[in-house]
Amino acid sequence: MSRSLIVQFKNSEHEVSGPTVDVPLDSSVDQLTTLLNQILENEERLPYLFYVLKENKQEVEIVDGIHEAISSASHSTETVLSIRFVPQALFRVRPVTRCTATLPAHAEAILTVQFSPNGADLATGSGDTTVRLWDVSSQTPRRKLEGHKGWVLCVAWSPDANLLASGSMDSTVIIWGPREAIRRTHLKGHKKWISSICWEPLHRCRSGQSERLASGSEDCKVRIWHALSGRCEFVLSGHTKAITCVRWGGEGLIYSSSQDRTIKVWSDADGSQVRSLQGHGHWVNTMALSTDYALRCGVFDIQRRTAPSTPAEGKLLAMEMYNTAKRDRPEKLVSGSDDFTLQLWEPATSGKPLSRMTGHQQLVNMVAFSPDQEFIASSSFDKSVRLWHASTGNFITTLRGHVAAVYQIAWSADSRLLLSSSKDSTVKVWELRTRKLKVDLPGHADEVYSVDWSPDGTKVASGGKDKVLKLWQN
């Protein structure tokens, strides 16, 4: 019995593309991909994800064939079926499977780990007051940066990979030149410890080189610094409780979340408050921007590992990459809170949340947009990681497997894999297609505080309470 169905393809913005097509009911994802590539007249065969659209705006992913999807979406075979397609990354990041290096050097717990935007360097901040730089390719310690007088709580690479900022318990921020391993400037002004640092996106920098950064602190203030002169440009005061997270958007807005239950939006030109986003019932712990991946990588991507020769060229390139990532849509912000919910915002246009995502049974510790901006992942102290649709905020699935609180998550560059670190001393890799555990990575002797997937997808670094840095690879 070969029944067929009339299908209308729509792109990720729900716009009709191509004519309606009569397809057999038993056609697979692979066949749909071939068909769509012909309709769109692609020169290369691109991989796609397909979703069946229901009346109430819910979506069902087509995993095996159309037949299973429409039966689970309870769609009639006699009306035109709308199928939304989402392009996937052409490259594939292979899941990390083994620990290639265990590097003991820090004398205290490793609190934060970050790869440089080009994936060539790695910086870790530790409780022994030092920042260390590691050579990723040879997997050896490279430099030890001393200067802080307290635990180093956060490190941040500038998007052009020329500068490194570290914030500490001693309430100062230090700007390092990682190439020469020297201290450039020591930014003093905050009264309490630094909880978050964020650099200005490269395409908005005046000279095309990273200059400014925002630091949020426990003393309820956000400060905008000029990194190399050490001048504090603005002090953004308005929050009444400690700042938990700072993000610098690509549209000239700075977002700061605080324990006073609000997210405030500031203009980066004059430091004035644009908007205050209210909606959470408890501390706002974390935020993520839909363009985070593009902002972090600056001018680098999976092919390009070296910076362009002139800053102006770099600025143009960064602008181009940001625009491709943004795809003419306003920037979205997702926030996770102690009230166990996530909220999706469009801060440039409105102060009301687009959707409120409930389901976690404990506080949400970290949220992250996938690099292709299709999914949101959230990690919670209820031992689970949850996946959500980034466009609507609809719940997709829960990834269970950790036996203790999940601390941090990281996406692979192709958005097909997700990494999570937990209190139960393991790191786990989840596969998005099957929504199951792909690889379990035990090896740490104690809680894993921080984890990062290098932007080029080849390596993963994790550090935690057992004081060793572990590098994982395929």
Added chain:
Amino acid sequence: MAQGDYIELHQKRHGKRLDHEERTRKREARGVKKRSKTAKQLRGLKAKIFNKERFKEKVEMKKTLAMHSEKNRKHADEAKVPEGALPVYLLDREAQTRSKVLSNTVKQKRKEKAGKWDVPLPKVRPVADDEIFKVMKTGKRKKKEWKRMVTKVTYVGENFTRKPPKYERFIRPQALRFKKAHVTHPELKTTFCLDIIGVKKNPSSGTYTALGVITKGTIVEVNVSELGLVTNTGKVVWGKYAQVTNNPENDGCINAVLIV
């Protein structure tokens, strides 16, 4: 005009004696000896009053000394960084009691094989058979004496069914069967009421182990899944050994210490 200040008046008019400074210095120097002499000679109430005054002076003196030495005292190193670093997202949260990850499961297994543990109670009093077993007289004339009743606390597994009385050599009374133990975690210093999984070893005898007799010093296996302990491989530990620290048959409860 007051009569008492004629000395001052004289000093004002004619100045002090030329050797005044020296005389006062010498008097002061002699003062110590003089005071000591009085202290030795005084008796009774006068001695009491004198000592009280002297005590007050000494307290005052010590205080002044302490205040002066304050200036030279070394302060605790303020630049010292506290231990136990935490990431930002855990800083404002209340510190929860955490159980340490088990150091080495392999080590534990090896010890298990050798039948040796580092136990909290290394020496256990051997318990003789006649203390544990009560001879029961059976048969119509009560002249058979092959049956024994266990007079100590026992652990009997879930799926145990008694043998028919004819073949049942050991009787473990219902009232002395225990299922739970109060187990103390030595590092967390907290006590949990946990299920017993089995009796690992009764140091007195193998038969007691087989019978599940629990006396002081017995190693029992308890269910620690509630504690959330995790192995190196990220698996949850659910069975761990604990040593009994009290005499359960006297106390009516089992107290034990977890062997970490």
